[in-house]
Structure formats: C-alpha cells, structure tokens
Amino acid sequence: MSLPTLISPFEADPPSAKRLLKSIAWAAVGAAIVLVTIVLPAEFGVDPTKIGGALGLTAMNAPKRTLVAEDVVGGNDNYTEGAIPGPGQPIPLPNPAVVQVKSADASVKTFFVRLEVDQKTEIKVLLDKAQVILYSWKVEGGDVYSDFHGHEPNSGQAFVRYEEQQSGRAGRGSLVAPFAGEHGWYWLNLADNPVTITLEVRGYYRDTVDYGILE
C-alpha cells in the first residue's frame, strides 16, 4: 500500500517560521480567551474576567435547588417483587409510612382569625415527611380566597399547591406531608365586611405557626 509521504500541501512547502509562530500564537490567544471567558465560567464557575457572569454562564454552575415530593400514601411505586411468603406470613409492606404507630395522642388546635376588608393571613403546620393531619376550616361573614400549600424551609418562592379556592367559605380534608416543611393556608378576605375564619387542625405535627395579618 503506497503512502503519501507528504500528507498536506503545507508539508511540501512549509510556511515561514514567522507565519507558523504567529498562527500558533493566535490559536493560543484565541483558546485562552475562549477558555477564560466562556468555558471556565460555564463548566466550573471560575470567572476571573466577570465576562462569563455577564453572559449568564456562571449561573449554569449554581447549585441546583430541588424539592422531592414523594408519594408517601399509596406506595405502590415502591413495591418490589419478592417471593411469596409462607402460610400465615405477611407480605412486607411496600410503604411503611402507611402505618405510623405513636405513643401519644394526636394534637388538636383551633385558630380564630378575624380579617378586615382586603386583609390576608397565613397559618402553617410544621410537618415531618409522611406526618398526617386532618383539617377543617370555615368562614363566617363572607367569601375568602384560599390557597392550601406547602414548602420546604429556605426554598424561597417554590411551593406545591394542594388546593386553591378562588372564592369559598369552607375547606376540609387530610394531608400526608410529601416532604418535611411548612404546610398550611393562605386566606384573603374578599368580602366588603370583616370575616372570621375558624380552623381546626388535628393530627401528628411538630408545631403550628400563626403568621397573623400579613402586610
């Protein structure tokens, strides 16, 4: 098999050393500029020139903030195949959180909040993951906007919404906390007169927080 001894035309007739050096220098300078202003900021968050930050590239390195909301009620997703147990032996629970045996009675707490026209308030229940509450609230005097939601501490504006009512006078139900954090209600008085909200929370929870009238 014959082989070209000279592969490139530039090998047959090499450019001058000056031109080559100039080209290599240009390539090195170009590479350094791209590295320092683009690649390093984007890949490693190293941004000595601050150009990467101005281009929004360093943001690609910001730690990702994630919220893990797991299905803690049904638990069928966690079900794994296993051998059929012997007679009289139970099948292992796919999700142990469906049963939470406690030594103390559940807590009960009732809140009364009076909202003037256009006033808003928020009451939260601090729950560990998979803790369970039953709740019931009702309004006297008019309609309110309500937002039943939860978020992790320090998660900024991120939240999950359980139930939103554009206009209503009552809400009731249960919640199994999908993650540890604050879970509760935001209410806004829509009526042309003061209203009174009565909330009762029952269950196993860490604590409650009454934010009072919000600014």
Add this chain to the structure above:
Amino acid sequence: MSRWLLALWGCLLIPAAWSHGVEGKDATYLESVSGVHFIPLMYLGAKHMITGYDHLLFLAGVVFFLYRLRDVALFATLFAIGHSCTLLFGALAGIHANAFLVDAIIGLSVVYKALENIGAFRRLGIRIDARAAVAGFGLAHGFGLATKLQDLTLSKDGLVGNIMAFNLGVELGQIAALTIILLALQLWRRSRAFNELAYTFNVLIMMAGMILFGYQIAGSLLSA
C-alpha cells in the same frame, strides 16, 4: 459557497453542545442491565463516537488533506486499531486512567494533527511517521473511551460481549462520522476557497484542541 460550507462544518461540530461521554439515562440503562445486550451497547458506542467532539476534531484533522479513499481507509483503520486496543484492554483489565489526563492528551492529539497539517513539524525539520502518530494517539482515544465505559457499573455478567459490542459500535460510528466529514470536505475542496481557507481552518482546529486541553487541565485542577 465557502461560507455555506463553513456553516455545514459548524453543524458537524454542534453536537458538542449535546453530550459527551455516556450520561443520564444511558448510564442508568447500562447499570441496570445484566447479560449481553449487543445492539444497545453497539448503539451507545456509535453514539459516543458521533457526539464526541474530541474524536471528531481529530478525525477531521487526520483526513483533512487525504484525497484518496485508500489513504482515508488506511488512517481510519490505524486509528481504529489504536483505540480498539486500549478500549478492549483498558475496559477488560479494569484500568482506571485519569479521565481528565486522558482527555487532555486527546486535546493535544488534535493540536498535534493541526500542527502537522500546517507544516509546522516539517518547518522544524522533524519527521514524524503520520501512521505511527495516528495509531499512537488512537491508543489515547481508546483509553478515553474505556474510562467513560468504566465510569459505569457494568454487570460482570456478559461484560466481554458488551465491551465488544460497544467497540463495534464505536467503529460504525467512526465510519458514519467519517462519511459525513469526507462528503463535506469533498464539497469544500471543489471551491477555490478551500486552498485559501485550509490553513486558517487548521489553525482553528488547533485552537479547538487547545481549548479542549485547557478545559481538561482546568477540570483536573479544580475538581480535585
């Protein structure tokens, strides 16, 4: 015309933005399977080659001035032999090379090839056997491939068959990539702009190789 061709080249190099290495759901897949999964592993090998910008840059440099098909075949085969040796050997023997270092050498291989193409070694009076160099850098590329493959927990069951399938896929991917590169080059060579721009283009390939090198060195220093 030349601008259009440059755009075509740009398209070839854009996969850089997508992915490198074997990542995400592919990695999850590889970790979950046991036994020989020939076609999926072959596909992953081909995908790795076609989306691996470092391999593509090196290949583009190698075939840049090769006009005859049998020369292309010779160099492609040398490269394939080189990287197959280290891919098979590295993955089978479980040799964990430093990924940053290997990728930095791959970056250097791109710089080397571009320097050779613009006649820098000839100007210095250095004669390097291009065949040996391509096969030698092929070894480095193979270590890169092996390291990526080993970052995953491959099941012991069917390991050899899977590595062979991955390697075969890499070769098929190389053929596919080369076909596209050669077609683009062939079109470009017809225009006068080729001779005017060939030098500049190789300097750009060299710059890209330097960026790859710097990126990997920075990675090795910063992630330690």
